[in-house]
Amino acid sequence: MSLYVPQELNTSSVPPILIPFAGGMTRQNLMSRIRMHNLHVPGQKNSHGGVAGGKLDTVEKIPIRARSQSWLIRTRHLLDDEKLNRQVPIISKCLFLLSVLLLLITFPFCIPFCLRVSKEYERAVVFRLGRLIKRGTKGPGMFFIMPCIDTYKMVDLRVLSFDVPSQEILSRDSVTVSVEAVIYFRISNPVISVTNVNDAQFSTKLLAQTTLRNVLGTKTLSEILQERDVISSITEKVLDDGTDPWGVKVERVEIKDIRLPQMLMKSMAAEAEAARDARAKIIAADGERSASRSMVQAADVIRGNKVSLHLRYLQTLIRIAAVHNHTYVVPVPLEIVKKIMQRLRRKS
Structure with missing residues (x-):
C-alpha cells in the first residue's frame, strides 16, 4: 500500500525516535530503500502510473494517525536494515585480521x-x-x-564440446526427423559463469536442445537436408546471444546426423532409383541414336566402294576365327565364285 512521504527528507524531518538510526544514512540511500518497499515521494510516479502527492494513491481511505504510525514503523525498519548493512564490512575486517593473525602464528606451516x-x-x-x-x-x-x-x-577457459542428444523434430512440412548436433563453446567471463548460473555447461546443453528444436521447426525437410550450414550459423547466433549473460561464448555448432523414418527413407530411395533408371534409359537411347547415325554414314561410304565391302567382310571372318577354334561354314559371295569359274575356263 502506498503511503505519503514528505518531499524534503532529512534527519530534521525524521521523528525524534528515528534520529539514532538515521545517522550516516544519505537521502539517496533511504529513498532507494523506500522505493523498494513501495513508498512514494510527492510528485513521483508509482508502479501503477499514478502520481504520489499529499494524498494516498489507493482508493482505500486510511486515517492520518494510522498512516503516520505505519510510516514510523516502516522507516525504522529500513534504517535498521541500513545499519546492519554498514556493520557487515566491520565484521569482515575483524575476521580478516583474525585470519592474518592465525597466519602469522602458524607460519611457515600454513x-x-x-x-x-x-x-x-x-x-x-x-x-x-x-x-x-x-x-x-x-x-x-x-x-x-x-x-x-x-x-x-x-x-x-579452453574450448569444450558436448553432443546434443538426438532430437525428434517436426519440420514445417510435417515430417518427423531425428537430428544430432555438436556444440563447441568456451567460458569467456569466469566470474559471470560462476555467479550468474549454477552449471554453465549443463545450462548451455539444455538451451542448445531447445534452440536446435526451434530453429529446425521453421524449416522444411528439403531445407534441413540441403542447408546444414545455414541452420548451423542461425543456431550458433541464437545460442550465443542466449548464453552471453552466463559468460559463455559459443564458438561453433555442427549438425552431426539427420535420420529419417524408415518408411520415408524407402520411398525416397525408390524415387531416387526410378529417377536413375529414367536417366539411364535416356542416355542409352541417345547412344543408340548416335550409333545408328554413324552406321548409316558408314554404310553409305562402303556401298560406293566394293573393295571396302570385301575388306570389311574379311575383317569379320578374322574376328570370328580368333574368338573360338572351331570350323565355320561361311557362304562365299556369288561374285567371287563367278570370277573363279571364269579363270578356270580360261586355263582350260
Whole structure:
C-alpha cells in the first residue's frame, strides 16, 4: 500500500525516535530503500502510473494517525536494515585480521594451505566470506588465499564440446526427423559463469536442445537436408546471444546426423532409383541414336566402294576365327565364285 512521504527528507524531518538510526544514512540511500518497499515521494510516479502527492494513491481511505504510525514503523525498519548493512564490512575486517593473525602464528606451516596453482588455461574465482574479491579472479600461476575465509572455484577457459542428444523434430512440412548436433563453446567471463548460473555447461546443453528444436521447426525437410550450414550459423547466433549473460561464448555448432523414418527413407530411395533408371534409359537411347547415325554414314561410304565391302567382310571372318577354334561354314559371295569359274575356263 502506498503511503505519503514528505518531499524534503532529512534527519530534521525524521521523528525524534528515528534520529539514532538515521545517522550516516544519505537521502539517496533511504529513498532507494523506500522505493523498494513501495513508498512514494510527492510528485513521483508509482508502479501503477499514478502520481504520489499529499494524498494516498489507493482508493482505500486510511486515517492520518494510522498512516503516520505505519510510516514510523516502516522507516525504522529500513534504517535498521541500513545499519546492519554498514556493520557487515566491520565484521569482515575483524575476521580478516583474525585470519592474518592465525597466519602469522602458524607460519611457515600454513604456507602449503595458502598457496594454490592454476594452469595457463584456468582461472580461480575467489570468494572472501561469501563475497567476490575485488579482482574477481586469480591466476594463471601461483596465487595466495587467506586461510579459513577464502574459497575459490577453478574455471577452465579452453574450448569444450558436448553432443546434443538426438532430437525428434517436426519440420514445417510435417515430417518427423531425428537430428544430432555438436556444440563447441568456451567460458569467456569466469566470474559471470560462476555467479550468474549454477552449471554453465549443463545450462548451455539444455538451451542448445531447445534452440536446435526451434530453429529446425521453421524449416522444411528439403531445407534441413540441403542447408546444414545455414541452420548451423542461425543456431550458433541464437545460442550465443542466449548464453552471453552466463559468460559463455559459443564458438561453433555442427549438425552431426539427420535420420529419417524408415518408411520415408524407402520411398525416397525408390524415387531416387526410378529417377536413375529414367536417366539411364535416356542416355542409352541417345547412344543408340548416335550409333545408328554413324552406321548409316558408314554404310553409305562402303556401298560406293566394293573393295571396302570385301575388306570389311574379311575383317569379320578374322574376328570370328580368333574368338573360338572351331570350323565355320561361311557362304562365299556369288561374285567371287563367278570370277573363279571364269579363270578356270580360261586355263582350260
